[in-house]
Amino acid sequence: MSRDGSQGLTIIAFIGSVFSPYYAWDLDRDPFDHCAMNVVLYGRPGRFCMTERGRAALSRYAAAIRIGPSAMEWDGTSLTIRIDEVGAPLPARVRGTVRLHPPGITDGSFTLDAIGAHRWWPMAPSSPVEVELEEPSLRWSGTAYLDTNHGDTALEEAFASWTWCRADLGDGAAILYDVRRRDGSGQNLSLRFDRHGTRRDIRPPLAALLPATGLWRIPRSTRSDDGAARVLRTFEDTPFYARSLLASTLGGEPVQAVHESLSLTRFRNPLVRLMLPFRMPRRAG
Template sequence: MPPGGYAWWYVDGVSDDGRHGLTVIAFLGSVFSPYYAWSGRADPLNHSAVNVVLYGRPGAWAMTERPRGSVARDATSLAIGPSSLHWDGTTLTIRVAEVTSPLPSRLSGTIRVRPAGITPGPFTLDAEGRHRWWPLSPASRIEVAFDRPSLRWSGDAYFDTNDGDVPLEDSFRSWTWSRSTLKRGAAILYDVERRDGSRQDLSLRFDPDGTPQPIEPPVPARLPPTLWRLPRATRSDDGAASVLRRFEDAPFYSRSLLSARICGEAVRPVHEALDLDRFTNPLVRLMLPFRMPRAPR
């Protein structure tokens, strides 16, 4: 991994009853780490973390950054501190052992992601080919079993990986992204505004086995700004969408559960909006350590 580079593995899921949600991101070269930025980004592995967020009741947030001595990896496994991910060919098993922030409490449990199928390969997000996105399994099932807090549920899930050779903010101004579970497969809408002013708008439908099919981009749909006044938008068949639930609301980032119509179906997309100009604001970076502590070793 080159200096300034990064890689992450991402899972999100929503329970079948809609009461609970979850996001897990394992970072090497944590792209949102102020410590990585302040270090000059010479050593990506020295800035690694497992971010775990539980939405609903009980909710929880954990994202402790760890140095390279806390990282172990091989072709099928990745461990960062006490948490780990393992792929056995059919199931991704995530074992969580973290401490929440800013109020410390134990967060421990096991998450199993079972993909219906694996997609054929990655997409390039920038013209130079320095950022790659691979939606490994847009249509998955997830089983969540936590001891601390006591929590068990199952639902639909999504699994992807990203990697890049330079910081995100060098190449992009912003993006909006959403994934929707369909009756058969899933749909992903990914609208990227590049730093040079050009755009890449991906509208994709995936069969249950992971086969991708480009679709005509749905109509732009407005969404209200977040509590931090972050602009956001999405797409839908009829140009209408609404926010059902706010998952995360930060100065530069939001995650929400929407209601919309995509590919002719009424769906509940998981949606994110990211503003990298806001992220690079020095004041915003000074705020991040309150939610993202760094372990000494």
């Protein structure tokens, strides 16, 4: 997110693209044949890129990954992401470089399901970032969040829904993760980290209701110190996923938080999966 909140960027490297209809329809369930570099640019102009590629387009090394024309590389202190993607259904290009400088890395991962098949590691909750895009022509700096997820089963088999929220604090960041599992159980994580990745205590926030999204009526909720929060902006409103910017209070500080709400019950609907290829084209390489 840029310092003034006017621009935002999400980048996800997928091996075994969890939201891919092609992966769901593949009887072999080969994750290496379903890779994508998902790039979403928020603000003006907006872009959505998620081209799925086969195993021939994937290269992996100890400190780098390349998927098609885009790549990520870690040099021991910084993560450099080189983007060269084309959006869909409108073929608008996103090309440029993002440099993330984590001041520290957190201790390790959290298990999200009851049997340990899904792990989430919020590696660097608050890091300086520099964004330099050539197409479209944009430059900004701000703070970024870096995490990684690993799963041994499909998300929709383990979870019914979740909400996730991350906010910068004066000395680091707060992250809230509320998971609702398919078996009816749940897990609530309320985490606080300083800028070097050390975990700190946080008072358990209170549940805060939010309005559903305008178009697809995705349910939204979060947590805050006083049980109140406001939606400042809805970045994405899709049949099963919403991404928003909230105003709330966490750790005793007024914050602007990036929030996501995911309904995997909706994602399981075959009609929803039939809609996805319009935004997620597939190429062999």
